[in-house]
Amino acid sequence: MHQSQQELFNDDLLMRRLNTLGLSGVRIVESHENQSVMVSLTARRVLRVHRAFTYAPDSVLRSIVVFADPRTRSPRRRRAQRVILAFPVDAYVRPRPRRRPRRKRPSVPREDRPILQRLAKLHREMNERFFDGALSPIRFRVSGRMRRKLGELALDPTTDRPLEIAIGHVHIQRDGWREVEHTLLHEMIHQWQAESDLPVDHGAIFRRKAREVGVAPRAMRDIGRSRLQ
Ligand SMILES: [Zn+2]
Structure with missing residues (x-):
């Protein structure tokens, strides 16, 4: 000791x-x-x-x-x-405080795992194809709450670094993977903005990049709340 x-x-x-x-x-x-x-x-x-x-x-x-x-x-x-x-x-001698047990991360529902794997694989592929592999690997989440919104990129509020990409469960079920791929690419443009220290928005830079990678910039796939785009 x-x-x-x-x-x-x-x-x-x-x-x-x-x-x-x-x-x-x-x-x-x-x-x-x-x-x-x-x-x-x-x-x-x-x-x-x-x-x-x-x-x-x-x-x-x-x-x-x-x-x-x-x-x-x-x-x-x-x-x-x-x-x-x-x-x-x-x-x-005051007894030493017992170490608090670590809070467990909420576990990923089993049925979401294949979806998350598929999203990660798509992310890797499109990262190579459209961003020269410049984007960092990122965490994914399937959101059961997103109804109108299709996807969103969450940023760390203190560092503004990307935290995770959430894709709506409803979106996946209703619209299929072709559409999900577009949503993911849209969020990846936001990720690229954040990691390039650009404002995360749907401005001119976003639209140019969207055209470049073949995503229709019209798609307001996410309706951004303050730190979520
Ligand atoms: Zn957006």
Whole structure:
């Protein structure tokens, strides 16, 4: 376990105090913050002590010395144990906050997976064909909410970098893949704008690029909300 300089210093100080109180036969004292075992002695004669005992008075440390001595007989040992366990470790060392479990990404519905794969493949192909492979790979999402909108490119609000391309589920079902291909290409022009530090809109640059790649610029495939185009 990694220990900071301060912790090593504290361990050393604790060992010296314990030695003064009569500790013997212990190679080294190591502190820890494991709440379940306050004091233990390993086979290699390492005395492991909860870090809070760094702050304990001599009366408590004396019990540790008694407890750690292999010659100590049972009743005395138990008494020492009671003193050790009575020491309020939480008052001195706040338990470390438990790491919060990572929030799981919402999982992709199984039925969307072939669609997402197909979109990614189309993206790769059209990226080569129309953008000289300049576009970055991007995440896809099938949106069950988009009714009028066919597709949209989401931008990171702080960096303005493209985050993902969403394609409407209704669009795929109703209009078929020929149309979806056009929608995707439309969104890829927006992606190209964003990655070229151009404004993401349907202005002159968009229309020129759309003509170049053979997408009818008339298609207002997405009705952009603020950061979504
Ligand atoms: Zn658009």
